[in-house]
Amino acid sequence: MNVKQLAEELGIDSLTPEVVVDESRQVPGGYTSDLLSDVLAHAPHDGVLVTVQIHLNVVAVAAHAGLAGVIFAMGLRPDEATRQKAVEEGIALYATQEPAFDIVGRLYALGLRGTQA
């Protein structure tokens, strides 16, 4: 599945409708962490990140790690500057009221797996 299909399956809000998702780009897995140094070190390329960290750097880190998308849990939403930066970088941002734990569980049920430690 690509990141757009995943978001549709989860029923979560897209914050970046301007981003044109490459529909052939399959999401191999994901990572969840709120420490961006940890995300940089461990998130899988083309994966999705589930986090409550809404600082602007989340986009820089997602770009550096080659992530396809970021899902903000617990109803948190980044500010407009962060959203604009994601649009420029072509990274899809999503928001959900659900806790990260639940979203990760649903991603797992959809077949996504974490990276091997």
Add this chain to the structure above:
Amino acid sequence: MKHFAADLHIHTALSPCAADEMTPGAIVHAARDAGLDMIAICDHNTAGNAEAVQQAARDDLAVIAGIEITTVEEVHVLGLFPDADAAAAAGDAVRQTLPSANGSHKDFGHQWLMDPEGRVLGTEAKMLSVASGFALSDAVRLIRQHGGLAVASHIGRPAFSVLSQLGMLPKNTRFDAIEISATGLRAGRQAEFAALGLPMVTSSDSHFLADVGCRRTMLESLLATFDELSLAFKGVDRRRCCLA
């Protein structure tokens, strides 16, 4: 140009994680014993004991009133201020965003407000050991609004530093200096952090008396004052800071 030994990050007994022995008089005594010319008092999310330490010191030790703010992102950032009133004003703004302490001292430690003689005046009613409501960029803005200098705390520590929490220095936030941690020094990361292009200091981050001055910064300036420290961070007229 003169050389001054500075330890710009010391906690008092007001910080829940600091020892009760960190009284104003004891800190001043320890700083003098360690041969320091300048210290900064930076308690977690408060400047409530800074003025008491200033009053406990006499003319031979410069005491800068500071604060160590925990941001929403759980980044620690030091604010160093020109005087105790400025530190207190910034501290009040931070304090308003903290939850009530509510018996948290049982798990986190006591939060003693003290007079210059070390007598307990009371306990802080807000919980100091948690994140404030200030995002990093807002915390730095608050520090500047009160004429302060913003220093990224203990870079190289695997927790609570701007790099551990945010992966890299944020482009929208400008620090006046970075503080390299003990872990960063041990790992030999000085050159890596120097490449960030900011003045670098190191400090004891003392929570116990025995640690005061164990890491220090050499301030090359005309006087051991806040204004001269500020000029040294900017590198004005050959003033500078270096790791001692």
